[in-house]
Amino acid sequence: MTTTREKLLDVAADLFYTQGFQSVGIDQIYGQVGITKTAFYKHFESKDDLIIAVLNRRDQRELEEWGNYIRIRGRDDSRRQLSAFFELLEEWFSKPDFRGCFFLNALTEFPNENDPINRAACAHGEHLASMMLRFAAAAGADDPAALTQQLMLLITGAISSRHRTGDLGAAKTATRVAHVLIETHCGRAALTAR
Amino acid sequence: MTTTREKLLDVAADLFYTQGFQSVGIDQIYGQVGITKTAFYKHFESKDDLIIAVLNRRDQRELEEWGNYIRIRGRDDSRRQLSAFFELLEEWFSKPDFRGCFFLNALTEFPNENDPINRAACAHGEHLASMMLRFAAAAGADDPAALTQQLMLLITGAISSRHRTGDLGAAKTATRVAHVLIETHCGRAALTAR
DNA sequence: GCTGGTGGTGTACCGCAAGTCAACCTGCGG
DNA sequence: CCGCAGGTTGACTTGCGGTACACCACCAGC
Numbered sequence: 001m002t003t004t005r006e007k008l009l010d011v012a013a014d015l016f017y018t019q020g021f022q023s024v025g026i027d028q029i030y031g032q033v034g035i036t037k038t039a040f041y042k043h044f045e046s047k048d049d050l051i052i053a054v055l056n057r058r059d060q061r062e063l064e065e066w067g068n069y070i071r072i073r074g075r076d077d078s079r080r081q082l083s084a085f086f087e088l089l090e091e092w093f094s095k096p097d098f099r100g101c102f103f104l105n106a107l108t109e110f111p112n113e114n115d116p117i118n119r120a121a122c123a124h125g126e127h128l129a130s131m132m133l134r135f136a137a138a139a140g141a142d143d144p145a146a147l148t149q150q151l152m153l154l155i156t157g158a159i160s161s162r163h164r165t166g167d168l169g170a171a172k173t174a175t176r177v178a179h180v181l182i183e184t185h186c187g188r189a190a191l192t193a194r
Numbered sequence: 195m196t197t198t199r200e201k202l203l204d205v206a207a208d209l210f211y212t213q214g215f216q217s218v219g220i221d222q223i224y225g226q227v228g229i230t231k232t233a234f235y236k237h238f239e240s241k242d243d244l245i246i247a248v249l250n251r252r253d254q255r256e257l258e259e260w261g262n263y264i265r266i267r268g269r270d271d272s273r274r275q276l277s278a279f280f281e282l283l284e285e286w287f288s289k290p291d292f293r294g295c296f297f298l299n300a301l302t303e304f305p306n307e308n309d310p311i312n313r314a315a316c317a318h319g320e321h322l323a324s325m326m327l328r329f330a331a332a333a334g335a336d337d338p339a340a341l342t343q344q345l346m347l348l349i350t351g352a353i354s355s356r357h358r359t360g361d362l363g364a365a366k367t368a369t370r371v372a373h374v375l376i377e378t379h380c381g382r383a384a385l386t387a388r
Numbered sequence: 389g390c391t392g393g394t395g396g397t398g399t400a401c402c403g404c405a406a407g408t409c410a411a412c413c414t415g416c417g418g
Numbered sequence: 419c420c421g422c423a424g425g426t427t428g429a430c431t432t433g434c435g436g437t438a439c440a441c442c443a444c445c446a447g448c
Contacts, residue, residue: 004424020305022216025405037407039425047406099305107358108302111214111293125358149355149367156358157351161343164301164319164350173343177371198395219434231436233396241435 005043007033013054017102021051021109021117048117051106055120058102063127070135078139079186085132085155086178090171093162100163104156128152141185150181199237201227207248211296215245215303215311242311245300249314252296257321264329272333273376279326279349280372284365287356294357298350322346335379344375 002010011032015024026047030040044050069088074081092098099105106121113119129152136144136151158174161167196204205226209218220241224234238244263282268275286292293299300315307313323346330338330345352368355361 018305020303022303026407027405035424036426038409038427041407042424100302104354104358105302105305108294108299109214109216111212111299122358146367149361149363150371153351153355153364153367153371154347155351156354157347157349160298160350160354161347164298164316167343169343170347173340173347177344177347177375180374181371220436221434229395230397232398232438235436236395 004033004035004039008040008043008050009054009057012050013058013102016051016054017099017105018097021106026050051117052120055103055106055117055124059120059124059127062124063131066128067131074135078135079182081135082132082139082151082182083175083178085151086158086171086175089155089158089174093158093168093171098162101156101159104159125152136185139182139186143185147181147185151178154178154181198227198229198233202234202237202244203248203251206244207252207296210245210248211293211299212291215300220244245311246314249297249300249311249318253314253318253321256318257325260322261325268329272329273380275329276326276333276345276376277369277372279345280352280365280369283349283352283368287352287362287365292356295350295353298353319346330379333376333380335376337379341375341379345372348372348375 008029012024012029015028015032026040027037029050030037044053066085066088070081070084073084073087103121103124106117110117110121129148132151133144133148136147141147154174154177158170161173162170202223206218206223209222209226220234221231223244224231238247260279260282264275264278267278267281297315297318300311304311304315323342326345327338327342330341335341348368348371352364355364355367
């Protein structure tokens with residue numbers, strides 16, 4: 001049994017992702033769930049409140065999913081774990097309903113840094129980066145923080161490129177570059193990041 | 195003497211960039227210029243029309259600026275020209291009013307591919323890529339299209355990273371990776387992209 | 389000297405979305 | 419039997435995008 005609140009979050013997440021946050025009216029959301037406006041406002045204080053809840057829930061779930069995927073695909077090899085991030089991108093990009101990164105999108109729709117929505121969206125990137133940092137450290141990178149920065153840049157770039165051009169090959173492009181970086185930073189005679 | 199239309203475009207470009215397209219009302223725009231709503235609608239058919247005009251003008255100007263910068267900084271050395279793209283990023287990122295890429299932002303605020311705003315925003319990326327492609331070809335890259343794809347991915351990633359984390363070092367990170375790629379693709383014994 | 393285009397003004401109005409308010413209904417556990 | 423969570427209806431306010439209509443001032447050309 002899914003509660004009404006859960007249903008609202010599901011519908012909202014879907015609409016927000018496909019159409020953007022600002023262009024979706026709450027009437028579409030509560031209408032699709034089958035309740036009235038007043039009922040909606042018993043679950044969420046405001047549209048912003050709903051957006052933040054959607055963002056936080058998706059942050060948690062996505063982090064879990066990514067973590068599981070990487071542990072499974074990466075086996076016990078830390079370097080494979082790092083490159084698993086990019087295999088995941090490939091799968092993601094091939095989905096027809098791909099519309100970029102939910103959190104990156106939120107960030108550009110709410111550019112004010114003091115906006116709680118902006119903060120919630122930023123948090124996801126930080127969570128993902130700190131997860132990657134652990135893998136990079138485990139892989140014996142000479143400078144795990146630098147490697148994480150570079151790989152995160154590649155991931156962000158791949159997502160934005162795929163989003164902009166619709167090019168499915170963006171993941172492969174990023175993967176190739178990532179392998180070079182991983183080899184360089186985790187090689188036996190690892191070079192400095194300069 | 196700047197025409198009213200030009201003033202409207204200037205004010206709109208500024209507000210849209212700093213606050214986003216949807217969250218800026220046209221009343222702010224015509225108010226700041228000092229005309230009334232009716233007068234505004236004698237210059238532009240709609241808000242969408244204004245947005246497209248702003249986008250197109252900025253596309254032209256930015257392309258010109260980038261082209262000039264690269265020709266000056268790159269001198270006659272094609273490889274230097276390619277890496278000048280990244281030097282430009284560094285300068286751009288250090289500006290306090292940096293808010294990401296205007297066109298990438300437009301794209302996420304108007305995700306519908308049939309939306310003329312979306313098309314106008316996409317166009318900029320294509321223009322930039324085709325400019326880069328010419329430089330890549332001139333630099334004697336083994337596969338100019340592939341190199342362009344990779345460098346564009348890096349640029350996009352750097353912009354988004356800087357936007358998300360506020361990290362000024364994103365440009366340097368991208369530059370380092372770019373140099374590796376340029377060397378690999380333009381080396382005397384150039385390897386294939388695979 | 390009248391005509392027309394350009395670039396304005398003011399006011400009133402429509403439709404839609406966010407959000408509020410008040411009054412009322414219903415099922416369920418303590 | 420009470421209270422509360424979750425729901426309903428309907429009327430209302432505010433703000434924004436956009437329209438309609440009537441009017442004004444200036445400058446250029448035949």
